[in-house]
Amino acid sequence: MLIEAYDLEVETVPCEPGAEEFAAIVRLQTDISPVLPYLNRTLRGAVYIANAPTLTWKKGGRNIAFWPYKIAIGHLEDRAEAEKVARGLVDLVNRTWERREEIEPDHEMRRRPGPMDVYKLLPRTNCRACGQPTCFIFASKLVLGHVKLDDCPPLQEARYREQREELADLLPEDMPAIGRPE
Numbered sequence: 001m002l003i004e005a006y007d008l009e010v011e012t013v014p015c016e017p018g019a020e021e022f023a024a025i026v027r028l029q030t031d032i033s034p035v036l037p038y039l040n041r042t043l044r045g046a047v048y049i050a051n052a053p054t055l056t057w058k059k060g061g062r063n064i065a066f067w068p069y070k071i072a073i074g075h076l077e078d079r080a081e082a083e084k085v086a087r088g089l090v091d092l093v094n095r096t097w098e099r100r101e102e103i104e105p106d107h108e109m110r111r112r113p114g115p116m117d118v119y120k121l122l123p124r125t126n127c128r129a130c131g132q133p134t135c136f137i138f139a140s141k142l143v144l145g146h147v148k149l150d151d152c153p154p155l156q157e158a159r160y161r162e163q164r165e166e167l168a169d170l171l172p173e174d175m176p177a178i179g180r181p182e
């Protein structure tokens, strides 16, 4: 077993007035960096940065980041949920580590596309139907995971089908968000 014990820190994070949201840190006494290439192989949509090392992943609308001595979890409803999700992630790490002989580790880093990679595939009309002032700002928010492809109405039109498919490949729905939407 890679993780035998952990401490859980749960705190509230500032968000919309009236809405309460929690974030948690699972503090570990064990360096879990050896399991990250195995998680990189098995977790769909994970973004692995080998030289940090860190692996970020999105599950059930929550952003999760695995670090050598901690696991960070965002978008939690309360402490009870934090405890349940933390237990599940610790089990996931331990199960993956126990199965490591059956899994080929993946050391490849997955690069997040840049705003220009995404912008080139948008309609580029600056029509503002997405609520953003320009297509480039929309592209910048797409790569951070703060808006979705469905938020651009023209992109749903048949004439943009190919671009939309390319964008969907570049930006899987389960790619973790970075930071918080403004």
Ligand code: SF4
Pocket: 122, 123, 124, 125, 126, 127, 128, 129, 130, 131, 132, 133, 134, 135, 138, 139, 151, 152, 153, 154, 155
């Ligand atoms: S709705 Fe689409 S085309 Fe219009 S500004 Fe937004 S990203 Fe650009």
